[in-house]
Amino acid sequence: MPALTRFQLEQLSFQVDHRRAGEDSGPSLRICDAGGAERLRFDCFRFTPHFHLDDASEFTGYGPVLDPIRWAIEGLRSDLPGWLARTGYTGPTDFDVSECEATLQAVESSLRNPPARLDDLDLASLKTRLSEKWNTYPDDIHPAWVAEMDFPLAEPIRRVLERAVDLSDIGYPIAPRDTGLREAFCDRMQKLYDWEITPRRVEILTDVVQALYVGMLAYSEPGDGAVVQTSIYPPFFDAVRETGRKLVEHRLIAPVAGREMDRAGYQLDLEPLRGAVDPRTRILLFCNPHNPTGRVFRRDELEALAELARQQDWIVLSDEIHQDLVYPGFEHIPFATLSDDAASRTVTITSATKGFNIPGLRTCVAHFGSAEIQARFNGAVPRHVRGGIGLLGLYATVAAWRHSDPWLDEVRDYLEQNRAFVLDFVRNELPEIRIQAPESTYFAWLDCRDLSLDPSPARFFYEHAKVALSDGANFGTGWEDFARLNFATSRALLREILEKLAKAVRNR
Numbered sequence: 001m002p003a004l005t006r007f008q009l010e011q012l013s014f015q016v017d018h019r020r021a022g023e024d025s026g027p028s029l030r031i032c033d034a035g036g037a038e039r040l041r042f043d044c045f046r047f048t049p050h051f052h053l054d055d056a057s058e059f060t061g062y063g064p065v066l067d068p069i070r071w072a073i074e075g076l077r078s079d080l081p082g083w084l085a086r087t088g089y090t091g092p093t094d095f096d097v098s099e100c101e102a103t104l105q106a107v108e109s110s111l112r113n114p115p116a117r118l119d120d121l122d123l124a125s126l127k128t129r130l131s132e133k134w135n136t137y138p139d140d141i142h143p144a145w146v147a148e149m150d151f152p153l154a155e156p157i158r159r160v161l162e163r164a165v166d167l168s169d170i171g172y173p174i175a176p177r178d179t180g181l182r183e184a185f186c187d188r189m190q191k192l193y194d195w196e197i198t199p200r201r202v203e204i205l206t207d208v209v210q211a212l213y214v215g216m217l218a219y220s221e222p223g224d225g226a227v228v229q230t231s232i233y234p235p236f237f238d239a240v241r242e243t244g245r246k247l248v249e250h251r252l253i254a255p256v257a258g259r260e261m262d263r264a265g266y267q268l269d270l271e272p273l274r275g276a277v278d279p280r281t282r283i284l285l286f287c288n289p290h291n292p293t294g295r296v297f298r299r300d301e302l303e304a305l306a307e308l309a310r311q312q313d314w315i316v317l318s319d320e321i322h323q324d325l326v327y328p329g330f331e332h333i334p335f336a337t338l339s340d341d342a343a344s345r346t347v348t349i350t351s352a353t354k355g356f357n358i359p360g361l362r363t364c365v366a367h368f369g370s371a372e373i374q375a376r377f378n379g380a381v382p383r384h385v386r387g388g389i390g391l392l393g394l395y396a397t398v399a400a401w402r403h404s405d406p407w408l409d410e411v412r413d414y415l416e417q418n419r420a421f422v423l424d425f426v427r428n429e430l431p432e433i434r435i436q437a438p439e440s441t442y443f444a445w446l447d448c449r450d451l452s453l454d455p456s457p458a459r460f461f462y463e464h465a466k467v468a469l470s471d472g473a474n475f476g477t478g479w480e481d482f483a484r485l486n487f488a489t490s491r492a493l494l495r496e497i498l499e500k501l502a503k504a505v506r507n508r
C-alpha cells in the first residue's frame with residue numbers, strides 16, 4: 001500500500017496517495033468521516049479520471065477535463081457540503097472558510113506532488129537519454145559536465161506533457177500573452193522576493209542565451225564594450241564576440257590557499273574594473289547566482305556594482321537562471337530590486353529550465369525595468385528572428401512555477417547533501433584540489449592548480465578517470481587549471497564519479 005498523506009478538516013480526514021489501477025495511474029483523494037468510513041474518492045487518473053460516491057465500487061467519469069486535480073479541488077472549493085450530501089453524510093458541514101481553503105491547498109499540492117525518487121537512478125537508463133549530457137561522449141565516459149540534472153521530472157510537469165501527448169494537443173501555441181506564463185512569473189517574483197512587477201514588462205523568449213545576444217544587439221554597437229566577470233558560463237563570451245562587441249574582462253578573485261576555504265568565497269573586486277572600463281563600455285553581463293563558482297552575491301556587493309553601473313550608465317543584463325537553487329543561509333537578491341535606478345537599467349533574464357530541469361523545452365522570460373529598455377530590446381531584431389515559443393515549454397513552465405515547488409524543495413535538500421558529500425570527499429581523498437562550498441546550484445568548481453595536470457584537469461580526468469567534466473579553459477583566461485563538476489545525480493553515482501577522479505590522481 002503506497003504511503004498516505006493525511007489532512008484533517010474538523011471531523012473529516014482527507015487522504016492522498018498515488019497509485020496504479022491497471023493501465024491507469026495517478027493521485028487519489030479519499031475523504032473519510034469521523035468513523036474512518038470512506039465517503040468520497042477522486043481518482044485523478046491519467047486516462048480515466050473519475051470519482052466514487054460512498055460506495056467505492058460505483059464510479060463516475062469526470063468526462064474530458066483539462067486538469068483532473070483542478071476539477072476535483074475546484075468542485076470541493078465551490079461546494080464541499082453539497083458533495084458530502086450526495087454521499088448521505090450527515091455530520092457537520094459548517095467549515096471555517098479559511099481552514100477549508102488551507103486544507104484544500106495542501107491537498108492539491110500533495111495530489112500534484114508524489115515524493116520525488118531522486119536516489120533511485122539507473123546508469124543504464126540514463127545512458128539511453130538523447131540529451132546533450134548523455135549523448136556527447138562515448139559510452140565508457142561518465143558525464144558530469146553540462147548543466148542538466150539526472151533526476152526524474154517534477155510530477156506536475158510530467159502531467160502537463162503527458163496530457164498534451166495523450167490528446168495529441170500539439171497544435172500552434174496560443175499567443176504567449178494568453179498562456180498565463182507572464183502572470184505565473186510575476187506572482188512567483190512577488191512570493192519569493194517581494195518584488196512587484198507587471199506582466200506588461202515581461203517578454204517570453206526561447207532561452208536565456210538568446211536574450212543575452214538580443215540584449216547585446218539592442219543596447220550596444222559593434223566595438224562597444226561589455227563587462228563579464230570571469231570565470232563565467234562560456235556563452236557569455238560568445239554573446240560578446242559573435243556580436244562584434246569588446247570583452248571587458250573582470251576576474252573574480254579566487255580564495256587564497258590556506259585560508260578557511262568555506263568562508264572566503266570568490267570575490268568581486270571593483271577596483272580593477274574601474275580601471276578597465278571606458279566610455280564605450282555599455283553593458284554589464286551579470287550572472288547571479290554565479291556559474292561556475294556558485295556565489296550568491298550579497299547585498300553590499302550588488303549595491304557597489306549597481307552604483308558603478310549608475311556612474312557608467314550601463315545596461316545590466318542580469319542572468320538569474322540559477323536563482324531557484326540557492327542553499328540555506330544565502331539569499332538571492334534580484335539585481336533589479338536594489339534601487340529604482342538599478343531597476344530602470346536592468347533586464348532580468350531567467351527561466352524554469354535550470355531549477356526544474358527542463359532545458360530542452362526552451363522557454364525563458366526577460367523582465368524590463370522600464371518601457372524604454374523594453375522597446376529597445378523589441379526593436380533590436382524582427383520578432384520572428386527570436387523564434388516562436390513551443391507549446392510544451394509554455395505549459396511546463398507554468399506547471400513548474402505554479403505547482404512544482406515541493407519537488408524543488410526535495411531537489412534542493414538532496415543537492416545540499418550532495419554538496420556536503422563532495423566537499424567531504426574532495427577534502428579527504430583529493431586534498432590537492434581546492435574546493436569552495438558553492439552557495440547555490442550544483443557545480444563544484446575544482447581548483448586543480450596544485451596538481452599541475454597535463455594538458456588540463458578536464459582532459460586528464462577524461463582520459464584517466466573516464467569522467468567528463470567542464471574544462472576550465474572555456475570559462476575564461478586564467479582558469480585553465482580549474483574544472484567544473486556537476487553533482488546533480490544520485491549519491492551512489494556521485495560516489496562512483498568521485499572515486500574515479502581520486503583513483504586517477506593516485507595512479508598518476
Ligand SMILES: Cc1ncc(COP(=O)(O)O)c(C=O)c1O
Binds near residue numbers: 206233291322359
Ligand atoms: C548562467 C547560465 N545562463 C544560461 C544558461 C542556459 O540557459 P538557456 O538554456 O535558457 O539558454 C545556463 C545553463 O547552464 C547557465 O548556467
